Amino acid sequence: MRWGNVGLRVDPTYRQRRFGAELRRLRERARLSSTEAAALLGMRQPQLSSVEAGKTGLSVERVQQLARAEGVSSQTFVQALIDLGQQSGKGWWSDYRAVLSSAHLDLAELEDGARSVVTYEPMFVPGILQTRDYAEVIHRAGYRPMGDEGRAAAVRFRVRRGGLVTGERPPSLHAVVHEAALCMSLGEPKVMRDQLLYLIELARLPHVTIQILPSDGPIPFGTGFVLLTPQVRELGTVVVSHIEKSLYLDDAEALSRYRDWFATLAGSALPAVDPDAAPSARGAKGSLGLLQRILYPLL
Incomplete structure (x- = not known):
């Protein structure tokens, strides 16, 4: 060369x-x-x-x-x-290289190579768990102006990301979602209802854990983030959400700090959604019970 x-x-x-x-x-x-x-x-x-x-x-x-x-x-x-x-860096995300930002492509590539994904979201359903209709509402009413072509591509891209969860070699996924994110109808009650039902269905998968952090809990909203860990733990990455540009952190101190922070969030959240548990074993104060209470007015 x-x-x-x-x-x-x-x-x-x-x-x-x-x-x-x-x-x-x-x-x-x-x-x-x-x-x-x-x-x-x-x-x-x-x-x-x-x-x-x-x-x-x-x-x-x-x-x-x-x-x-x-x-x-x-x-x-x-x-x-x-x-x-x-690595070549090529994958399904390469089809979107001309229409979406590099941040979209980088995240998809990280998810594709991850063995474990843990994520905390205070205001929205995590992108990898969103239904198509929910993603469309988010992108239509989002704070970033997008043309029709870009918006349609972004929605298709988000749905493709979600296919990782139900695909043939999914990573383990542990999501903690703040109650506030599930209480916003976004002007589309049916969309939110279907999204909540989809979360319950995903929770049936053995590699998926979903917990709800209640609004009356000890931890404030904070900032959303996702921690992606490949086969070698030291090569993990934290992606911290930001309105302008997401922050990518990969030094050992940051990885340790966010792992500890997620453990604190998970420890303060309600017991995980378990649709297959016997009613007597679910408990009155669990993530599934809270989801069902939020769902009831939307049915």
Whole structure:
């Protein structure tokens, strides 16, 4: 490959940037400057900087060499890092590359590679659990203006994301949803009714756990987030919702902090929705009971 600006990615994906960031962490833990590491790998310093910025890849041999310099003992981690850099980045989401932002595509790619997804939503049903009608209402009445084509594509995209939950190799999914998110009819009572019924049906799946955080509980709304964990836990990512641009966090401290925060939320939420439990075992104060009370006026 020729170097300089030729052949470098102009707009790397999150996966590509993450691969570069992990290599930079390896280098820093090995106490190597970028110049020293480049010399070790038989590269020039600007080349390594481009790799760490996600603008280009790195050969398997050089990844392994850098891992040895850092003293990485887990071959599972090294192989996962190699896979991260070798992936094509292509999937069903690639069909939307021309019409949706990179944030949409990055999230779908992360979900596709996740073994575990945990999410907290204070104001909306989590996107991966939304019905088509609910997604249409959200996008029609959302704060971001969208043309008809973009809105239709965004709805189709969200429904495709939801197919991961019911597909052949779904991740484990644990969602904590604030009661407030389920009480808004959005001007469409039937849409909300069908959405709540769909949540109950999804809760029948063995890999899906849904809990409701009650409005009279000890925790305020907070900010929505999703924690996606692939086969190697250290390569997880937290996506924090924001009105302007979602925040992607992947350092060890942030991952630990959000895992602890989700554990607190789950511990404060009502017992999980379990439609198949005997009525006597459901308890009066459970997520299913609260869902049913919200549903009653909509039936």
